Amino acid sequence: MKVNVAQLLRAEGASAHYDLQEEFPPFQFDGDDLVFESPVHVTLKVSNSGKELLASGRIQTQLRAHCSRCLEEMSYPLDLEYEDEWVSTEKATEDQLENALLFDKEQVELDERILEQIVLSLPMKFTCKPDCKGLCSHCGTNLNLGECSCSEDDIDPRLAALAKWHPAE
Numbered sequence: 001m002k003v004n005v006a007q008l009l010r011a012e013g014a015s016a017h018y019d020l021q022e023e024f025p026p027f028q029f030d031g032d033d034l035v036f037e038s039p040v041h042v043t044l045k046v047s048n049s050g051k052e053l054l055a056s057g058r059i060q061t062q063l064r065a066h067c068s069r070c071l072e073e074m075s076y077p078l079d080l081e082y083e084d085e086w087v088s089t090e091k092a093t094e095d096q097l098e099n100a101l102l103f104d105k106e107q108v109e110l111d112e113r114i115l116e117q118i119v120l121s122l123p124m125k126f127t128c129k130p131d132c133k134g135l136c137s138h139c140g141t142n143l144n145l146g147e148c149s150c151s152e153d154d155i156d157p158r159l160a161a162l163a164k165w166h167p168a169e
């Protein structure tokens with residue numbers, strides 16, 4: 001995903017709008033392969049402040065992940081605000097060298113930055129819904145789909161011993 005800023009750089013104070021869309025490859029996150037279910041859509045307004053380009057806009061896409069509780073596939077829509085400073089490598093201050101998005105030759109390559117923003121926004125654990133019941137730890141049944149019989153059979157061992165001890169009628 002590249003933005004050509006040649007024209008913008010020649011007009012201090014000017015701004016331009018960009019509407020970009022691109023397929024991103026899957027990436028690894030917390031042991032899961034996250035797949036993009038839709039292209040990454042980036043809408044931006046970029047202004048030339050004279051010293052740098054100031055970008056602000058949104059990143060929208062949808063990921064396919066796995067619920068950490070029930071392990072089912074789930075869609076995870078993303079709609080992020082994106083604010084950034086773009087500066088040409090030769091004009092960058094020390095601070096900008098570390099924090100801004102650097103470009104050469106009037107082309108800003110956005111992919112890495114966009115992916116970084118996406119990764120930073122992801123939750124520690126994905127859950128398909130807030131009240132996902134997860135899997136039974138005994139038989140692995142997905143408890144969102146129905147109850148298993150474990151809970152009935154699963155008598156506390158101390159009670160089981162007691163039950164045996166009582167003489168049958």
Ligand SMILES: [Zn+2]
Nearest residue numbers: 067070128132
């Ligand atoms: Zn779930």
Ligand SMILES: [Zn+2]
Nearest residue numbers: 136139148150
């Ligand atoms: Zn079970």
